[in-house]
Amino acid sequence: MSVRQKIEMIRFTVKQLFLSRKTAMLLVLSFFPLILVGAWMYDSNDQVSSEIFSNLFIAIFLQFIVLIVSLLYGTSLINTEISNKTISYLSTRSFRREELFLYRSVSAILVAFFVIVIPIVVSLVALSFYEGNLVILGKLLGYVAVVLLSVTVYVSFFSFIGVLLKRPLMAGLLFAFIWEILLANLPGKIPNMTVMFYLRSMSHHLIDATWPDYYPKAITTGGSVAVLTGVAIFFLFFGTFIFRHKNLVEKA
Amino acid sequence: MNIVTADNLSKWYGEVIGLNQFNVVIEAGITGLVGPNGAGKTTLLRILTGLIHEDKGHVKVLGEPPWNNPLLNARIGYCPEHEMLYPWMTGIDFLVSMMKMHGFQKNESIKKAREALKIVGLNREDSQRKIKGYSKGMRQKVKVAQAFIHNPELLILDEPLAGTDPMGRKTLIELVKKMAAEGTHVIVSSHVLYEIEGLTDQVVLIDAGRALATGHIHEIRGLIDQHPHTVNIATNDARRLGKTLMEEEIVLTVTLMDESHVAVKTHQPDSFYQRMPDIVVNGGYEVYEMFSPDDNLEAVFRYLVKK
Numbered sequence: 001m002s003v004r005q006k007i008e009m010i011r012f013t014v015k016q017l018f019l020s021r022k023t024a025m026l027l028v029l030s031f032f033p034l035i036l037v038g039a040w041m042y043d044s045n046d047q048v049s050s051e052i053f054s055n056l057f058i059a060i061f062l063q064f065i066v067l068i069v070s071l072l073y074g075t076s077l078i079n080t081e082i083s084n085k086t087i088s089y090l091s092t093r094s095f096r097r098e099e100l101f102l103y104r105s106v107s108a109i110l111v112a113f114f115v116i117v118i119p120i121v122v123s124l125v126a127l128s129f130y131e132g133n134l135v136i137l138g139k140l141l142g143y144v145a146v147v148l149l150s151v152t153v154y155v156s157f158f159s160f161i162g163v164l165l166k167r168p169l170m171a172g173l174l175f176a177f178i179w180e181i182l183l184a185n186l187p188g189k190i191p192n193m194t195v196m197f198y199l200r201s202m203s204h205h206l207i208d209a210t211w212p213d214y215y216p217k218a219i220t221t222g223g224s225v226a227v228l229t230g231v232a233i234f235f236l237f238f239g240t241f242i243f244r245h246k247n248l249v250e251k252a
Numbered sequence: 253m254n255i256v257t258a259d260n261l262s263k264w265y266g267e268v269i270g271l272n273q274f275n276v277v278i279e280a281g282i283t284g285l286v287g288p289n290g291a292g293k294t295t296l297l298r299i300l301t302g303l304i305h306e307d308k309g310h311v312k313v314l315g316e317p318p319w320n321n322p323l324l325n326a327r328i329g330y331c332p333e334h335e336m337l338y339p340w341m342t343g344i345d346f347l348v349s350m351m352k353m354h355g356f357q358k359n360e361s362i363k364k365a366r367e368a369l370k371i372v373g374l375n376r377e378d379s380q381r382k383i384k385g386y387s388k389g390m391r392q393k394v395k396v397a398q399a400f401i402h403n404p405e406l407l408i409l410d411e412p413l414a415g416t417d418p419m420g421r422k423t424l425i426e427l428v429k430k431m432a433a434e435g436t437h438v439i440v441s442s443h444v445l446y447e448i449e450g451l452t453d454q455v456v457l458i459d460a461g462r463a464l465a466t467g468h469i470h471e472i473r474g475l476i477d478q479h480p481h482t483v484n485i486a487t488n489d490a491r492r493l494g495k496t497l498m499e500e501e502i503v504l505t506v507t508l509m510d511e512s513h514v515a516v517k518t519h520q521p522d523s524f525y526q527r528m529p530d531i532v533v534n535g536g537y538e539v540y541e542m543f544s545p546d547d548n549l550e551a552v553f554r555y556l557v558k559k
Binding site: 001002004005008009012015016019020084085086087088089090091092093094095096097244245247248249 | 298301302303304305320322323325326328330332334336337338340349350352353354355357398
Protein backbone atom coordinates (compact mmCIF):
# COMPACT_ATOMS: atom_id res chain seq x y z
CA MET A 1 0.00 0.00 0.00
CA SER A 2 1.56 3.27 -1.09
CA VAL A 3 1.53 6.45 1.02
CA ARG A 4 -1.04 7.90 -1.39
CA GLN A 5 -3.37 4.96 -0.79
CA LYS A 6 -2.94 5.21 2.99
CA ILE A 7 -3.74 8.92 2.92
CA GLU A 8 -6.78 8.34 0.75
CA MET A 9 -8.09 5.54 2.97
CA ILE A 10 -7.73 7.76 6.04
CA ARG A 11 -9.22 10.81 4.27
CA PHE A 12 -12.14 8.74 2.99
CA THR A 13 -12.91 7.17 6.38
CA VAL A 14 -12.50 10.40 8.35
CA LYS A 15 -14.88 12.18 5.97
CA GLN A 16 -17.31 9.26 6.09
CA LEU A 17 -17.36 9.31 9.90
CA PHE A 18 -17.55 13.09 10.21
CA LEU A 19 -20.48 13.26 7.80
CA SER A 20 -22.37 10.45 9.50
CA ARG A 21 -25.45 11.21 11.59
CA LYS A 22 -23.84 9.61 14.62
CA THR A 23 -21.10 12.25 14.65
CA ALA A 24 -23.67 15.04 14.91
CA MET A 25 -25.28 13.19 17.81
CA LEU A 26 -21.92 12.51 19.49
CA LEU A 27 -20.84 16.14 19.12
CA VAL A 28 -24.00 17.24 20.91
CA LEU A 29 -23.25 14.67 23.61
CA SER A 30 -19.62 15.71 24.01
CA PHE A 31 -20.50 19.41 24.16
CA PHE A 32 -23.08 18.77 26.89
CA PRO A 33 -20.52 19.09 29.73
CA LEU A 34 -19.62 22.50 28.33
CA ILE A 35 -23.15 23.61 29.18
CA LEU A 36 -22.61 22.28 32.71
CA VAL A 37 -19.38 24.24 33.03
CA GLY A 38 -21.11 27.37 31.72
CA ALA A 39 -23.98 26.99 34.18
CA TRP A 40 -21.51 26.37 36.96
CA MET A 41 -19.54 29.52 36.12
CA TYR A 42 -22.76 31.54 35.92
CA ASP A 43 -24.29 30.26 39.14
CA SER A 44 -21.33 29.76 41.43
CA ASN A 45 -19.55 32.42 43.38
CA ASP A 46 -16.72 29.99 43.97
CA GLN A 47 -14.00 29.48 41.46
CA VAL A 48 -14.06 26.28 39.44
CA SER A 49 -10.77 24.83 40.46
CA SER A 50 -8.45 22.72 38.36
CA GLU A 51 -9.22 19.73 40.60
CA ILE A 52 -12.98 20.06 40.24
CA PHE A 53 -12.70 20.24 36.47
CA SER A 54 -10.40 17.21 36.36
CA ASN A 55 -12.93 15.21 38.40
CA LEU A 56 -15.69 16.36 36.08
CA PHE A 57 -13.50 15.13 33.24
CA ILE A 58 -13.19 11.66 34.84
CA ALA A 59 -16.87 11.35 35.71
CA ILE A 60 -18.38 12.61 32.48
CA PHE A 61 -15.79 12.40 29.73
CA LEU A 62 -13.68 9.39 30.61
CA GLN A 63 -16.38 7.20 32.14
CA PHE A 64 -19.12 8.03 29.69
CA ILE A 65 -18.40 10.12 26.59
CA VAL A 66 -15.09 8.49 25.63
CA LEU A 67 -16.66 5.04 26.01
CA ILE A 68 -19.79 5.88 24.01
CA VAL A 69 -17.92 7.67 21.21
CA SER A 70 -15.33 4.88 20.89
CA LEU A 71 -18.05 2.21 21.05
CA LEU A 72 -20.15 3.73 18.28
CA TYR A 73 -17.22 4.39 15.95
CA GLY A 74 -15.28 1.20 16.67
CA THR A 75 -18.06 -1.37 16.43
CA SER A 76 -19.51 0.08 13.22
CA LEU A 77 -16.22 0.61 11.41
CA ILE A 78 -16.27 -2.67 9.46
CA ASN A 79 -19.65 -4.00 10.50
CA THR A 80 -21.62 -1.23 8.80
CA GLU A 81 -19.61 -1.65 5.60
CA ILE A 82 -20.52 -5.34 5.60
CA SER A 83 -24.20 -4.82 6.40
CA ASN A 84 -24.43 -2.00 3.82
CA LYS A 85 -22.55 -4.25 1.36
CA THR A 86 -20.23 -1.35 0.49
CA ILE A 87 -17.28 -3.39 1.76
CA SER A 88 -17.09 -4.87 -1.77
CA TYR A 89 -15.79 -1.51 -3.07
CA LEU A 90 -13.10 -1.15 -0.42
CA SER A 91 -11.93 -4.74 -0.27
CA THR A 92 -11.44 -4.99 -4.04
CA ARG A 93 -8.99 -2.06 -4.14
CA SER A 94 -5.30 -2.87 -4.43
CA PHE A 95 -4.30 -3.12 -0.79
CA ARG A 96 -4.25 -5.90 1.77
CA ARG A 97 -7.15 -6.51 4.12
CA GLU A 98 -4.87 -5.93 7.09
CA GLU A 99 -4.13 -2.43 5.81
CA LEU A 100 -7.81 -1.73 5.23
CA PHE A 101 -8.63 -2.61 8.86
CA LEU A 102 -5.64 -0.80 10.30
CA TYR A 103 -6.10 2.50 8.47
CA ARG A 104 -9.85 2.57 9.06
CA SER A 105 -9.15 2.05 12.77
CA VAL A 106 -6.59 4.86 12.76
CA SER A 107 -9.17 7.11 11.09
CA ALA A 108 -11.79 6.26 13.72
CA ILE A 109 -9.27 7.05 16.47
CA LEU A 110 -8.61 10.46 14.88
CA VAL A 111 -12.30 11.30 14.54
CA ALA A 112 -13.14 10.11 18.08
CA PHE A 113 -10.22 12.15 19.41
CA PHE A 114 -11.40 15.37 17.76
CA VAL A 115 -15.04 14.86 18.75
CA ILE A 116 -13.98 14.58 22.40
CA VAL A 117 -11.02 16.93 22.62
CA ILE A 118 -12.69 19.99 21.11
CA PRO A 119 -15.23 20.54 23.92
CA ILE A 120 -12.50 19.90 26.50
CA VAL A 121 -10.23 22.53 24.96
CA VAL A 122 -13.14 24.97 24.72
CA SER A 123 -14.07 24.30 28.39
CA LEU A 124 -10.50 24.80 29.58
CA VAL A 125 -10.01 28.01 27.63
CA ALA A 126 -13.37 29.37 28.85
CA LEU A 127 -12.59 28.51 32.47
CA SER A 128 -9.11 30.01 32.31
CA PHE A 129 -10.33 33.30 30.89
CA TYR A 130 -13.29 33.45 33.23
CA GLU A 131 -11.08 33.03 36.26
CA GLY A 132 -8.11 34.94 34.87
CA ASN A 133 -6.00 32.00 35.92
CA LEU A 134 -3.97 30.03 33.39
CA VAL A 135 -3.27 27.10 35.77
CA ILE A 136 -6.11 25.02 34.32
CA LEU A 137 -4.98 25.78 30.75
CA GLY A 138 -1.50 24.59 31.73
CA LYS A 139 -2.95 21.10 32.11
CA LEU A 140 -4.20 21.08 28.51
CA LEU A 141 -1.49 18.74 27.23
CA GLY A 142 -2.28 16.29 30.04
CA TYR A 143 -5.95 16.21 29.04
CA VAL A 144 -5.05 15.79 25.38
CA ALA A 145 -2.71 12.89 26.22
CA VAL A 146 -5.34 11.09 28.31
CA VAL A 147 -8.04 11.57 25.65
CA LEU A 148 -5.72 10.40 22.86
CA LEU A 149 -4.64 7.28 24.68
CA SER A 150 -8.16 6.47 25.89
CA VAL A 151 -9.73 6.64 22.42
CA THR A 152 -6.79 4.69 20.97
CA VAL A 153 -7.33 1.81 23.40
CA TYR A 154 -11.12 1.82 23.30
CA VAL A 155 -11.49 2.25 19.52
CA SER A 156 -8.95 -0.58 19.04
CA PHE A 157 -10.95 -2.83 21.35
CA PHE A 158 -14.33 -1.97 19.85
CA SER A 159 -12.97 -2.36 16.29
CA PHE A 160 -11.74 -5.78 17.33
CA ILE A 161 -15.14 -6.90 18.60
CA GLY A 162 -16.67 -5.23 15.53
CA VAL A 163 -14.95 -7.75 13.27
CA LEU A 164 -15.19 -10.62 15.75
CA LEU A 165 -18.93 -10.48 16.41
CA LYS A 166 -21.92 -10.21 14.12
CA ARG A 167 -23.76 -7.91 16.55
CA PRO A 168 -21.03 -6.20 18.54
CA LEU A 169 -23.05 -3.35 20.03
CA MET A 170 -24.51 -5.32 22.95
CA ALA A 171 -21.16 -6.88 23.84
CA GLY A 172 -19.59 -3.43 23.61
CA LEU A 173 -22.19 -1.90 25.92
CA LEU A 174 -21.65 -4.69 28.46
CA PHE A 175 -17.89 -4.16 28.31
CA ALA A 176 -18.27 -0.40 28.68
CA PHE A 177 -20.74 -0.28 31.52
CA ILE A 178 -20.08 -3.52 33.43
CA TRP A 179 -16.34 -3.97 32.95
CA GLU A 180 -15.06 -0.45 32.52
CA ILE A 181 -17.38 1.40 34.89
CA LEU A 182 -18.71 -1.07 37.45
CA LEU A 183 -15.61 -3.23 37.93
CA ALA A 184 -13.31 -0.24 37.62
CA ASN A 185 -14.99 1.34 40.63
CA LEU A 186 -14.84 -1.67 42.94
CA PRO A 187 -12.43 -1.63 45.87
CA GLY A 188 -9.46 -3.97 45.91
CA LYS A 189 -7.30 -5.13 43.05
CA ILE A 190 -10.08 -5.92 40.56
CA PRO A 191 -9.84 -2.44 38.93
CA ASN A 192 -6.27 -3.29 37.90
CA MET A 193 -7.78 -5.48 35.17
CA THR A 194 -9.61 -2.56 33.58
CA VAL A 195 -8.36 -0.01 31.08
CA MET A 196 -10.03 2.69 33.18
CA PHE A 197 -7.63 2.07 36.07
CA TYR A 198 -4.62 3.00 33.95
CA LEU A 199 -6.41 6.00 32.44
CA ARG A 200 -7.27 7.22 35.93
CA SER A 201 -3.66 6.69 37.02
CA MET A 202 -2.56 8.89 34.12
CA SER A 203 -5.23 11.46 34.96
CA HIS A 204 -4.12 11.52 38.60
CA HIS A 205 -0.56 12.38 37.61
CA LEU A 206 -1.19 14.61 34.59
CA ILE A 207 -4.34 16.56 35.44
CA ASP A 208 -4.53 16.32 39.25
CA ALA A 209 -7.61 14.09 39.30
CA THR A 210 -8.52 12.83 42.78
CA TRP A 211 -7.34 9.31 43.52
CA PRO A 212 -10.05 7.32 45.39
CA ASP A 213 -9.05 5.98 48.83
CA TYR A 214 -10.40 2.51 48.15
CA TYR A 215 -8.26 2.14 45.02
CA PRO A 216 -4.94 0.30 44.79
CA LYS A 217 -1.96 2.59 44.45
CA ALA A 218 -1.82 4.56 41.20
CA ILE A 219 0.89 3.40 38.87
CA THR A 220 3.27 5.78 37.16
CA THR A 221 2.39 7.66 33.99
CA GLY A 222 5.08 5.76 32.09
CA GLY A 223 3.71 2.44 33.35
CA SER A 224 0.15 3.40 32.38
CA VAL A 225 1.22 4.53 28.92
CA ALA A 226 3.10 1.26 28.40
CA VAL A 227 0.16 -0.90 29.50
CA LEU A 228 -2.41 1.07 27.47
CA THR A 229 -0.23 1.12 24.35
CA GLY A 230 0.29 -2.64 24.70
CA VAL A 231 -3.46 -3.23 25.02
CA ALA A 232 -4.19 -1.09 21.94
CA ILE A 233 -1.55 -2.90 19.86
CA PHE A 234 -2.87 -6.27 21.06
CA PHE A 235 -6.43 -5.56 19.93
CA LEU A 236 -5.38 -3.91 16.67
CA PHE A 237 -3.23 -6.93 15.89
CA PHE A 238 -5.98 -9.44 16.62
CA GLY A 239 -8.60 -7.34 14.85
CA THR A 240 -6.36 -7.32 11.79
CA PHE A 241 -5.86 -11.07 12.07
CA ILE A 242 -9.62 -11.76 12.25
CA PHE A 243 -10.43 -9.36 9.42
CA ARG A 244 -7.79 -11.02 7.26
CA HIS A 245 -9.67 -14.31 7.50
CA LYS A 246 -13.22 -13.00 7.55
CA ASN A 247 -15.80 -13.69 4.85
CA LEU A 248 -17.07 -10.25 3.96
CA VAL A 249 -20.50 -11.43 2.90
CA GLU A 250 -22.60 -13.44 5.31
CA LYS A 251 -24.79 -15.17 2.77
CA ALA A 252 -25.37 -15.34 -0.98
CA MET B 253 -5.31 -18.48 -21.98
CA ASN B 254 -7.32 -19.45 -18.90
CA ILE B 255 -8.85 -16.51 -17.07
CA VAL B 256 -10.41 -18.57 -14.30
CA THR B 257 -9.79 -22.15 -13.24
CA ALA B 258 -11.92 -23.62 -10.47
CA ASP B 259 -11.21 -27.10 -9.25
CA ASN B 260 -13.70 -28.88 -6.97
CA LEU B 261 -14.73 -25.56 -5.48
CA SER B 262 -17.19 -25.81 -2.58
CA LYS B 263 -18.75 -23.18 -0.36
CA TRP B 264 -21.38 -23.59 2.35
CA TYR B 265 -23.39 -21.02 4.25
CA GLY B 266 -24.21 -23.05 7.33
CA GLU B 267 -26.28 -25.89 5.93
CA VAL B 268 -26.99 -24.16 2.64
CA ILE B 269 -24.74 -25.05 -0.27
CA GLY B 270 -23.43 -22.11 -2.27
CA LEU B 271 -21.10 -24.08 -4.55
CA ASN B 272 -20.81 -27.83 -4.69
CA GLN B 273 -17.61 -29.30 -6.18
CA PHE B 274 -17.72 -26.67 -8.87
CA ASN B 275 -15.35 -27.19 -11.79
CA VAL B 276 -14.87 -24.71 -14.58
CA VAL B 277 -12.29 -23.27 -16.92
CA ILE B 278 -13.15 -19.81 -18.27
CA GLU B 279 -11.17 -18.66 -21.27
CA ALA B 280 -10.35 -15.25 -22.71
CA GLY B 281 -13.12 -12.99 -24.01
CA ILE B 282 -16.64 -12.48 -22.71
CA THR B 283 -18.19 -15.32 -20.72
CA GLY B 284 -21.76 -15.40 -19.49
CA LEU B 285 -22.51 -17.06 -16.19
CA VAL B 286 -26.12 -18.12 -16.41
CA GLY B 287 -28.35 -19.78 -13.85
CA PRO B 288 -31.56 -19.27 -11.91
CA ASN B 289 -31.65 -17.23 -8.72
CA GLY B 290 -29.82 -19.07 -5.94
CA ALA B 291 -27.79 -21.17 -8.39
CA GLY B 292 -24.43 -20.04 -6.98
CA LYS B 293 -23.43 -17.36 -9.50
CA THR B 294 -22.91 -14.60 -6.96
CA THR B 295 -21.07 -16.98 -4.62
CA LEU B 296 -18.65 -17.84 -7.42
CA LEU B 297 -18.08 -14.17 -8.29
CA ARG B 298 -17.49 -13.30 -4.63
CA ILE B 299 -14.87 -16.03 -4.41
CA LEU B 300 -13.24 -14.77 -7.62
CA THR B 301 -13.01 -11.27 -6.14
CA GLY B 302 -11.73 -12.42 -2.74
CA LEU B 303 -14.80 -11.28 -0.81
CA ILE B 304 -15.35 -14.77 0.55
CA HIS B 305 -13.11 -17.79 0.89
CA GLU B 306 -13.87 -21.20 -0.56
CA ASP B 307 -14.36 -23.99 1.99
CA LYS B 308 -12.85 -26.61 -0.30
CA GLY B 309 -11.09 -26.80 -3.63
CA HIS B 310 -8.84 -24.39 -5.50
CA VAL B 311 -9.40 -21.35 -7.64
CA LYS B 312 -7.14 -19.15 -9.71
CA VAL B 313 -7.97 -15.88 -11.40
CA LEU B 314 -5.53 -14.65 -14.06
CA GLY B 315 -3.19 -17.33 -12.72
CA GLU B 316 -3.29 -16.12 -9.11
CA PRO B 317 -5.23 -17.01 -5.95
CA PRO B 318 -7.82 -14.27 -5.37
CA TRP B 319 -7.88 -14.22 -1.54
CA ASN B 320 -6.32 -11.06 -0.06
CA ASN B 321 -4.29 -10.43 -3.20
CA PRO B 322 -3.82 -6.68 -3.80
CA LEU B 323 -1.79 -7.18 -6.98
CA LEU B 324 -4.64 -9.21 -8.45
CA ASN B 325 -7.20 -6.65 -7.24
CA ALA B 326 -5.44 -4.04 -9.38
CA ARG B 327 -6.03 -6.27 -12.43
CA ILE B 328 -9.73 -6.92 -11.70
CA GLY B 329 -12.78 -4.69 -11.80
CA TYR B 330 -15.87 -5.83 -9.91
CA CYS B 331 -19.40 -4.54 -10.23
CA PRO B 332 -21.56 -6.08 -7.48
CA GLU B 333 -25.20 -7.03 -7.86
CA HIS B 334 -26.46 -4.71 -5.11
CA GLU B 335 -27.16 -1.00 -5.58
CA MET B 336 -25.49 0.20 -2.39
CA LEU B 337 -23.08 3.11 -2.72
CA TYR B 338 -21.96 5.88 -0.37
CA PRO B 339 -24.91 8.33 -0.26
CA TRP B 340 -22.81 11.14 1.26
CA MET B 341 -20.47 11.28 -1.74
CA THR B 342 -20.97 12.73 -5.18
CA GLY B 343 -20.63 10.37 -8.14
CA ILE B 344 -17.35 11.87 -9.26
CA ASP B 345 -15.88 11.97 -5.72
CA PHE B 346 -16.65 8.29 -5.32
CA LEU B 347 -14.85 7.38 -8.54
CA VAL B 348 -11.86 9.61 -7.76
CA SER B 349 -11.57 8.08 -4.31
CA MET B 350 -11.75 4.53 -5.67
CA MET B 351 -8.99 5.40 -8.16
CA LYS B 352 -6.79 6.93 -5.48
CA MET B 353 -7.24 3.80 -3.39
CA HIS B 354 -5.80 1.91 -6.35
CA GLY B 355 -2.75 4.19 -6.05
CA PHE B 356 -3.44 6.65 -8.89
CA GLN B 357 -2.54 10.33 -8.57
CA LYS B 358 -5.25 12.90 -7.97
CA ASN B 359 -5.11 14.56 -11.40
CA GLU B 360 -5.13 11.27 -13.24
CA SER B 361 -7.97 10.00 -11.04
CA ILE B 362 -10.11 13.06 -11.84
CA LYS B 363 -9.38 12.75 -15.55
CA LYS B 364 -10.22 9.03 -15.59
CA ALA B 365 -13.36 9.57 -13.51
CA ARG B 366 -14.67 12.17 -15.95
CA GLU B 367 -13.93 9.87 -18.89
CA ALA B 368 -15.64 6.92 -17.20
CA LEU B 369 -18.74 8.96 -16.37
CA LYS B 370 -18.94 10.16 -19.96
CA ILE B 371 -18.69 6.57 -21.19
CA VAL B 372 -21.53 5.33 -18.96
CA GLY B 373 -23.61 8.38 -19.84
CA LEU B 374 -23.80 10.29 -16.57
CA ASN B 375 -23.62 14.01 -17.26
CA ARG B 376 -21.29 16.37 -15.41
CA GLU B 377 -24.04 18.09 -13.45
CA ASP B 378 -25.44 14.81 -12.12
CA SER B 379 -21.97 13.51 -11.31
CA GLN B 380 -21.48 16.46 -8.96
CA ARG B 381 -24.67 15.75 -7.01
CA LYS B 382 -24.80 13.57 -3.91
CA ILE B 383 -25.41 9.88 -4.65
CA LYS B 384 -28.32 9.80 -2.18
CA GLY B 385 -30.38 11.68 -4.80
CA TYR B 386 -29.53 9.28 -7.64
CA SER B 387 -32.07 7.11 -9.44
CA LYS B 388 -31.52 3.36 -9.75
CA GLY B 389 -30.18 3.83 -13.28
CA MET B 390 -27.70 6.51 -12.21
CA ARG B 391 -26.42 4.33 -9.39
CA GLN B 392 -25.97 1.49 -11.86
CA LYS B 393 -23.87 3.75 -14.09
CA VAL B 394 -21.59 4.81 -11.22
CA LYS B 395 -21.29 1.22 -10.05
CA VAL B 396 -20.23 0.03 -13.49
CA ALA B 397 -17.84 2.99 -13.91
CA GLN B 398 -15.98 2.17 -10.66
CA ALA B 399 -15.40 -1.36 -11.99
CA PHE B 400 -13.63 -0.40 -15.20
CA ILE B 401 -12.13 2.99 -14.33
CA HIS B 402 -8.68 1.59 -13.53
CA ASN B 403 -8.44 -0.33 -16.84
CA PRO B 404 -8.58 -3.85 -15.39
CA GLU B 405 -7.64 -6.93 -17.38
CA LEU B 406 -10.72 -8.73 -16.13
CA LEU B 407 -14.13 -7.18 -15.57
CA ILE B 408 -16.55 -9.10 -13.35
CA LEU B 409 -20.16 -7.94 -13.58
CA ASP B 410 -22.83 -9.44 -11.34
CA GLU B 411 -26.31 -9.12 -12.89
CA PRO B 412 -25.47 -5.74 -14.46
CA LEU B 413 -28.56 -5.67 -16.66
CA ALA B 414 -31.10 -6.44 -13.96
CA GLY B 415 -33.74 -3.74 -13.80
CA THR B 416 -32.15 -1.49 -16.44
CA ASP B 417 -34.26 0.37 -18.97
CA PRO B 418 -33.85 -0.48 -22.68
CA MET B 419 -31.50 2.44 -23.34
CA GLY B 420 -29.37 1.66 -20.30
CA ARG B 421 -29.22 -1.97 -21.37
CA LYS B 422 -28.12 -1.00 -24.89
CA THR B 423 -25.42 1.35 -23.56
CA LEU B 424 -24.07 -1.27 -21.19
CA ILE B 425 -24.00 -4.04 -23.79
CA GLU B 426 -22.14 -1.74 -26.19
CA LEU B 427 -19.68 -0.76 -23.47
CA VAL B 428 -18.90 -4.35 -22.53
CA LYS B 429 -18.46 -5.33 -26.16
CA LYS B 430 -16.16 -2.36 -26.77
CA MET B 431 -14.03 -3.20 -23.75
CA ALA B 432 -13.81 -6.83 -24.82
CA ALA B 433 -12.76 -5.74 -28.31
CA GLU B 434 -9.97 -3.71 -26.69
CA GLY B 435 -8.71 -6.80 -24.88
CA THR B 436 -10.51 -6.79 -21.51
CA HIS B 437 -11.86 -10.17 -20.43
CA VAL B 438 -15.38 -10.07 -19.06
CA ILE B 439 -17.37 -12.42 -16.85
CA VAL B 440 -20.99 -11.39 -16.64
CA SER B 441 -23.71 -13.15 -14.68
CA SER B 442 -27.42 -13.20 -15.33
CA HIS B 443 -30.46 -15.32 -14.58
CA VAL B 444 -31.87 -14.38 -17.97
CA LEU B 445 -30.20 -16.15 -20.86
CA TYR B 446 -31.36 -13.64 -23.44
CA GLU B 447 -29.54 -10.84 -21.69
CA ILE B 448 -26.32 -12.75 -22.01
CA GLU B 449 -27.03 -13.63 -25.60
CA GLY B 450 -26.68 -10.00 -26.57
CA LEU B 451 -23.18 -10.02 -25.15
CA THR B 452 -21.53 -13.33 -25.89
CA ASP B 453 -21.82 -16.81 -27.32
CA GLN B 454 -19.78 -18.35 -24.54
CA VAL B 455 -21.71 -19.38 -21.43
CA VAL B 456 -21.34 -21.38 -18.26
CA LEU B 457 -24.63 -22.82 -17.05
CA ILE B 458 -24.80 -23.10 -13.30
CA ASP B 459 -27.46 -24.58 -11.06
CA ALA B 460 -27.55 -25.81 -7.45
CA GLY B 461 -23.90 -24.86 -7.03
CA ARG B 462 -22.65 -26.94 -9.93
CA ALA B 463 -21.52 -26.11 -13.45
CA LEU B 464 -24.00 -27.97 -15.65
CA ALA B 465 -22.51 -27.07 -19.00
CA THR B 466 -19.92 -24.83 -20.56
CA GLY B 467 -19.99 -23.87 -24.18
CA HIS B 468 -21.79 -22.18 -27.04
CA ILE B 469 -25.08 -20.51 -26.34
CA HIS B 470 -26.81 -21.84 -29.47
CA GLU B 471 -26.58 -25.38 -28.17
CA ILE B 472 -29.11 -24.54 -25.47
CA ARG B 473 -31.12 -21.99 -27.40
CA GLY B 474 -33.22 -24.72 -28.97
CA LEU B 475 -34.22 -25.92 -25.53
CA ILE B 476 -35.22 -22.46 -24.38
CA ASP B 477 -37.33 -21.73 -27.44
CA GLN B 478 -39.62 -24.63 -26.62
CA HIS B 479 -40.90 -22.50 -23.76
CA PRO B 480 -42.68 -19.17 -24.36
CA HIS B 481 -40.61 -16.32 -22.97
CA THR B 482 -42.23 -13.79 -20.65
CA VAL B 483 -41.15 -10.15 -20.43
CA ASN B 484 -42.58 -7.82 -17.79
CA ILE B 485 -42.54 -4.11 -18.62
CA ALA B 486 -43.12 -1.16 -16.29
CA THR B 487 -44.27 1.89 -18.25
CA ASN B 488 -46.23 5.14 -17.99
CA ASP B 489 -49.02 3.87 -20.27
CA ALA B 490 -49.39 0.10 -20.05
CA ARG B 491 -52.74 -0.01 -21.84
CA ARG B 492 -51.51 1.81 -24.98
CA LEU B 493 -48.16 -0.03 -25.01
CA GLY B 494 -50.03 -3.35 -24.71
CA LYS B 495 -52.13 -2.45 -27.74
CA THR B 496 -49.04 -1.56 -29.75
CA LEU B 497 -47.29 -4.77 -28.76
CA MET B 498 -50.32 -6.88 -29.78
CA GLU B 499 -49.75 -5.68 -33.34
CA GLU B 500 -46.27 -7.20 -33.36
CA GLU B 501 -46.08 -10.61 -35.06
CA ILE B 502 -43.47 -11.86 -32.63
CA VAL B 503 -45.75 -11.34 -29.63
CA LEU B 504 -47.94 -14.27 -28.59
CA THR B 505 -49.97 -12.74 -25.76
CA VAL B 506 -50.16 -9.46 -23.85
CA THR B 507 -51.49 -9.28 -20.28
CA LEU B 508 -52.31 -5.95 -18.68
CA MET B 509 -51.19 -6.36 -15.04
CA ASP B 510 -52.27 -2.86 -13.98
CA GLU B 511 -52.17 0.66 -15.44
CA SER B 512 -48.36 0.71 -15.35
CA HIS B 513 -47.34 -2.91 -15.90
CA VAL B 514 -47.75 -5.19 -18.87
CA ALA B 515 -46.58 -8.81 -19.38
CA VAL B 516 -45.69 -10.07 -22.85
CA LYS B 517 -45.16 -13.65 -24.06
CA THR B 518 -43.07 -14.35 -27.13
CA HIS B 519 -41.38 -17.29 -28.85
CA GLN B 520 -38.74 -14.98 -30.31
CA PRO B 521 -37.28 -13.06 -27.37
CA ASP B 522 -34.16 -11.95 -29.23
CA SER B 523 -36.23 -10.29 -31.97
CA PHE B 524 -38.51 -8.82 -29.33
CA TYR B 525 -35.61 -7.21 -27.44
CA GLN B 526 -34.26 -5.83 -30.73
CA ARG B 527 -37.64 -4.30 -31.60
CA MET B 528 -38.37 -2.76 -28.20
CA PRO B 529 -36.19 0.39 -28.44
CA ASP B 530 -37.93 1.33 -31.73
CA ILE B 531 -41.38 0.64 -30.30
CA VAL B 532 -40.60 2.78 -27.25
CA VAL B 533 -39.16 5.69 -29.23
CA ASN B 534 -41.82 5.70 -31.96
CA GLY B 535 -44.71 5.45 -29.47
CA GLY B 536 -43.24 8.04 -27.11
CA TYR B 537 -43.49 5.67 -24.14
CA GLU B 538 -41.55 5.91 -20.94
CA VAL B 539 -40.25 2.50 -19.95
CA TYR B 540 -39.01 2.33 -16.37
CA GLU B 541 -38.11 -1.30 -16.18
CA MET B 542 -38.09 -4.37 -18.38
CA PHE B 543 -37.25 -7.78 -17.05
CA SER B 544 -37.84 -11.42 -17.68
CA PRO B 545 -38.82 -13.78 -14.90
CA ASP B 546 -36.62 -16.84 -14.97
CA ASP B 547 -39.35 -19.45 -15.49
CA ASN B 548 -38.05 -20.44 -18.89
CA LEU B 549 -34.50 -20.85 -17.78
CA GLU B 550 -35.54 -22.90 -14.80
CA ALA B 551 -37.51 -25.19 -17.11
CA VAL B 552 -34.40 -25.74 -19.18
CA PHE B 553 -32.34 -26.36 -16.08
CA ARG B 554 -34.82 -28.89 -14.84
CA TYR B 555 -34.54 -30.55 -18.23
CA LEU B 556 -30.74 -30.55 -18.09
CA VAL B 557 -30.60 -31.85 -14.55
CA LYS B 558 -33.01 -34.67 -15.39
CA LYS B 559 -30.80 -35.57 -18.31
